[in-house]
Amino acid sequence: MTASPSPTIRPLADSDCLTELTALLHAAYASLAVQGWNFTAVDQSVDVTRERLTGAQGFVAERDGRLVGTVAVRGPKPPGEAYIADPPPPLYTTPGTAILAQLAVHPDCRGEGLGERLMTAAEAWARDQGFVQLALDTAEPAEALRRRYERRGYATVGRIQWQGKTYVSVLMSKPLA
Incomplete structure (x- = not known):
């Protein structure tokens, strides 16, 4: 049996x-839903996927014509613009701050370093655009996710309870020197 080629990382076209991208998000986040964490990507509609990509640079990982990973990165939110359904935290409106969201790897491709490659692409894009820090949020009880981000240089800088979520989120940021 021949091994599948390494996925190609490219900008979302x-x-x-x-x-297909929404189905990828659902598949990637299903294991988090089983743990009782209702991340938006667990069951978001195609319209919400489109909305979350508005103003963002999306990246996808593609293998054999199939989307197997994704991430989105954008600049700060204007203070009056909602973040999904909530007002954004101050971190997400700070000039010079890029926001990382919707990081997902299909379960069939986990363990291949694809999430790291997607994050590297998002961080490089943010740096190239002149952003000085990258911010994200994740469920506070999702210790494995938090450790992944910490290994990449992200530090917890706050907490937030998003409307309708079954968990408290941590806000994390990383300087882009």
Whole structure:
């Protein structure tokens, strides 16, 4: 049996199917839903996927014509713009701050370093755009996710309870020197 080629990381294209991307998010976040964490990507609609990509640079990992990973990165939110359904925390409106979201790797491709490659692409994009820090949030009880981000240089800088979520989130940031 021949091993599958390593996925290609590339910018999200207008021709990419958001229905396929949404299905990827659902598959990737299903294991978190089983733990009782209702991350937005667990069951978001295609319209929410589109909305979350508005103003963002999306990246995808593609193998054999199939989307197997994704991440989105964007600049700070204007203070009046909602973050999904909530007002954004001050960290997400700070000039010079890029926001990382929707990091997902299909369960069939876990353990291949794909999440790290996607984060590297997002961090490089943010640095190239002149952002001085990258911010993200994740469920406080999701210790493995928090450790992954900490290994990449992210530090916890706050906590937030998003509307309708079954968990408290930690806000994390990393300087982009």
